[in-house]
Amino acid sequence: KRISKKQNKNLPPSPPKLPFIGNLHQLGSLPHQSLWQLSKKYGPVMLLQLGNLPTVVISSAEAAKAVMKTHDLDSCSRPPLQGAQRLTYNHQDLAFSPYGEYWREIRKICVLELFSVKRVQSYWSIREEEITKLINSISHHSSSSPSSPVDLTEKLFALTASMIFRIAFGTSFEGSDLNHNRFNEVVQAAEATMGSFCAAEYFPYVGWIFDKLSGLHQRREKIFHELDSFFQGVIDDHLNPGRKKNQQDDIIDVFLKIVKEQTGFGAAILTETNIKAVLLNMFLGGVDTAAITMVWAMAELAKKPSLMKKAQDEVRNCIGNKGKVTESDIEHLHYLKMIIKETFRLHPPAPLLLPRESISHFKVNGYEIYPKTLIQVNAWAIGRDPASWKDPEEFIPERFMDSPIDIKGQHFELLPFGSGRRVCPAIYMGTTTVELGLANLLYSFDWELPSGMKEEDINMEESTGLSLTLNKRTPLKLVPKKHL
Numbered sequence: 001k002r003i004s005k006k007q008n009k010n011l012p013p014s015p016p017k018l019p020f021i022g023n024l025h026q027l028g029s030l031p032h033q034s035l036w037q038l039s040k041k042y043g044p045v046m047l048l049q050l051g052n053l054p055t056v057v058i059s060s061a062e063a064a065k066a067v068m069k070t071h072d073l074d075s076c077s078r079p080p081l082q083g084a085q086r087l088t089y090n091h092q093d094l095a096f097s098p099y100g101e102y103w104r105e106i107r108k109i110c111v112l113e114l115f116s117v118k119r120v121q122s123y124w125s126i127r128e129e130e131i132t133k134l135i136n137s138i139s140h141h142s143s144s145s146p147s148s149p150v151d152l153t154e155k156l157f158a159l160t161a162s163m164i165f166r167i168a169f170g171t172s173f174e175g176s177d178l179n180h181n182r183f184n185e186v187v188q189a190a191e192a193t194m195g196s197f198c199a200a201e202y203f204p205y206v207g208w209i210f211d212k213l214s215g216l217h218q219r220r221e222k223i224f225h226e227l228d229s230f231f232q233g234v235i236d237d238h239l240n241p242g243r244k245k246n247q248q249d250d251i252i253d254v255f256l257k258i259v260k261e262q263t264g265f266g267a268a269i270l271t272e273t274n275i276k277a278v279l280l281n282m283f284l285g286g287v288d289t290a291a292i293t294m295v296w297a298m299a300e301l302a303k304k305p306s307l308m309k310k311a312q313d314e315v316r317n318c319i320g321n322k323g324k325v326t327e328s329d330i331e332h333l334h335y336l337k338m339i340i341k342e343t344f345r346l347h348p349p350a351p352l353l354l355p356r357e358s359i360s361h362f363k364v365n366g367y368e369i370y371p372k373t374l375i376q377v378n379a380w381a382i383g384r385d386p387a388s389w390k391d392p393e394e395f396i397p398e399r400f401m402d403s404p405i406d407i408k409g410q411h412f413e414l415l416p417f418g419s420g421r422r423v424c425p426a427i428y429m430g431t432t433t434v435e436l437g438l439a440n441l442l443y444s445f446d447w448e449l450p451s452g453m454k455e456e457d458i459n460m461e462e463s464t465g466l467s468l469t470l471n472k473r474t475p476l477k478l479v480p481k482k483h484l
């Protein structure tokens with residue numbers, strides 16, 4: 001109804017829709033790819049009707065700049081997604097909270113206190129210790145069964161989960177109530193239920209019935225209670241005066257100090273619920289994204305051994321016999337940084353970023369965008385746009401050799417972390433993890449394909465589903481040969 005009232009206005013082009021579901025059936029199992037195909041026909045600013053939700057899809061650097069820079073303030077809210085509502089304590093987190101006083105306050109705390117360069121650097125020893133554990137476990141595998149492959153996907157997810165766990169809670173999995181596997185399962189399940197098809201999102205009034213029948217509602221409740229009681233347990237433990245404190249503040253210590261010292265937090269008061277909601281963002285935002293990036297980078301290098309060798313020569317010439325790469329070495333690894341940018345271009349971990357919602361009326365490329373429209377920026381499509389990239393399907397890190405393009409949201413042809421007010425607040429934390437992890441894998445081992453496999457056999461398909469992040473469909477398995 002809302003759209004038909006505006007029929008005489010200049011709305012973005014739309015593919016034909018079906019009654020009731022609109023364009024939902026056109027999303028397919030890989031929405032970013034389906035939307036990319038549709039954008040080739042309907043243009044870089046396209047209007048879809050997803051059930052009840054008018055949705056504008058942005059698929060060019062120029063249109064992304066118009067939304068995320070020129071009209072950032074008009075478009076920087078988040079839609080009140082039902083999928084995320086329960087798990088974020090009614091959108092009291094940072095990532096899904098609507099634009100307003102609360103979001104500004106919590107974002108300020110996160111940027112200044114939790115994800116600042118100084119804070120992230122203070123956790124250097126956690127990152128280095130966890131990477132040393134990973135290298136030791138791969139070395140052990142390589143000496144006990146020299147020609148068998150390791151599952152790098154599994155190892156790298158375990159690595160990033162352990163790092164974030166220690167940074168957030170000050171203890172490792174071994175010292176906690178929840179074991180490693182169960183914790184990973186719960187985090188993956190939380191992510192899946194956030195991204196999964198939630199009928200209530202698209203069909204208000206009746207959608208909840210489908211969600212009850214499909215079991216989505218019950219699954220979400222179960223995950224919510226498990227995560228909530230775990231987070232509460234760790235917070236209670238930190239509040240216990242008899243607790244033996246680490247030398248260094250973990251994220252819960254930092255938060256609890258803010259709670260204790262706060263005189264006022266905007267109009268409201270920061271509570272334990274807010275802490276739990278932001279902890280959830282850290283796990284859902286921080287574990288998968290860095291692991292996925294390392295997996296894709298290793299898969300691309302395994303497909304192109306000459307690039308793998310070039311990267312190894314760089315890191316080995318730089319580090320010599322030191323035994324491991326440390327964070328201060330990273331600034332010298334220019335080729336590695338180009339590999340990471342190229343990986344982000346072809347495999348942005350969040351291909352559609354996070355959805356935005358428009359707050360006021362504005363125009364993009366001459367088309368009208370109305371308030372309360374959902375906006376999806378297709379970073380995956382923009383990274384493959386031939387208008388911005390030569391040979392876009394090819395993995396060529398050298399394209400960044402003399403290029404000013406970086407990944408921090410100032411160059412709209414490359415947006416792995418988004419841009420504008422909603423840009424990822426943890427870019428430094430994410431890139432540091434990826435750089436250090438990859439550098440050590442390349443320094444410590446030569447990587448071979450499992451016997452009988454050729455480079456062209458490596459499966460580069462993306463995992464299907466409506467998850468917010470985009471993983472490689474099959475695990476990456478390579479044979480490590482210890483270098484030193």
Ligand code: HEM
Nearest residue numbers: 095281282285286289290350354417418419422424426430
């Ligand atoms: C390689 C690593 C990472 C990538 C590629 C990534 C990507 C993104 C993207 C695309 C967004 C949405 C931006 C937008 O809407 O324009 C985002 C937001 C966010 N990310 Fe990250 N992220 C990474 C690491 C992390 C880490 C390590 C954390 C926390 C520990 C984190 C926490 C968040 C939060 C809280 C938001 C929401 C910000 C807001 O809405 O104000 N991310 N990230």
